[in-house]
Amino acid sequence: xxxxxxxxxxxxxxxxxxxxxxxxxxxxxxxxxxxxxxxxxxxxxxxxxxxxxxxxxxxxxxxxxxxxxxxxxxxxxxxxxxxxxxxxxxxxxxxxxxxxxxxxxxxxxxxxxxxxxxxxxxxxxxxxxxxxxxxxxxxxxxxxxxxxxxxxxxxxxxxxxxxxxxxxxxxxxxxxxxxxxxxxxxxxxxxxxxxxxxxxxxxxxxxxxxxxxxxxxxxxxxxxxxxxxxx
Numbered sequence: 001x002x003x004x005x006x007x008x009x010x011x012x013x014x015x016x017x018x019x020x021x022x023x024x025x026x027x028x029x030x031x032x033x034x035x036x037x038x039x040x041x042x043x044x045x046x047x048x049x050x051x052x053x054x055x056x057x058x059x060x061x062x063x064x065x066x067x068x069x070x071x072x073x074x075x076x077x078x079x080x081x082x083x084x085x086x087x088x089x090x091x092x093x094x095x096x097x098x099x100x101x102x103x104x105x106x107x108x109x110x111x112x113x114x115x116x117x118x119x120x121x122x123x124x125x126x127x128x129x130x131x132x133x134x135x136x137x138x139x140x141x142x143x144x145x146x147x148x149x150x151x152x153x154x155x156x157x158x159x160x161x162x163x164x165x166x167x168x169x170x171x172x173x174x175x176x177x178x179x180x181x182x183x184x185x186x187x188x189x190x191x192x193x194x195x196x197x198x199x200x201x202x203x204x205x206x207x208x209x210x211x212x213x214x215x216x217x218x219x220x221x222x223x224x225x226x227x228x229x230x231x
Contacts, residue, residue, distance in 0.1 A: 007046035105208035106201040112150035
């Protein structure tokens with residue numbers, strides 16, 4: 001089990017057992033991390049994930065609290081997790097992305113205008129400055145959209161845009177639960193950009209494959225699905 005998922009399970013167990021009741025404030029980060037045998041970073045990421053699905057409420061300057069856990073909140077949380085973990089069709093969308101996006105990226109390396117490449121560089125700069133997961137995800141979506149458009153093929157670009165929505169939730173959950181995911185996104189976006197800017201289609205194709213396949217491989221592991229994104 002990934003470290004952050006383990007942290008999420010330990011916090012949930014405290015809530016289910018009644019040790020943390022609705023409205024209760026979580027212990028200080030350092031104390032709770034030591035008590036649960038977790039790194040502070042893993043605990044922090046678990047809190048982010050549980051706040052996203054409204055199980056925890058992070059109050060700036062005050063602390064982190066268990067929400068009221070009223071039925072509507074629990075149903076929202078359950079819907080998010082069940083939908084994510086049971087809807088395996090997202091893997092099929094990712095498989096199609098893995099086929100189409102590298103081809104579009106290679107085409108962009110051949111025909112993308114210098115002006116559009118400069119705009120990609122500006123997006124990379126913004127990604128380095130992004131402080132929240134929402135900003136990182138928004139930047140990621142725009143980066144891929146611009147590359148697809150830069151392929152010069154409007155049909156291919158439209159197909160890739162259509163695949164973006166169904167895979168966004170997987171990207172969010174990976175960003176919340178997989179340690180180092182944001183840093184890998186930055187590194188791989190840089191490598192893709194460098195390949196496009198230097199007009200190296202084969203290298204652009206290879207890096208785009210690695211980038212998209214990474215999300216697919218992570219999701220297969222998370223869902224316990226057989227097969228490899230790279231096989």
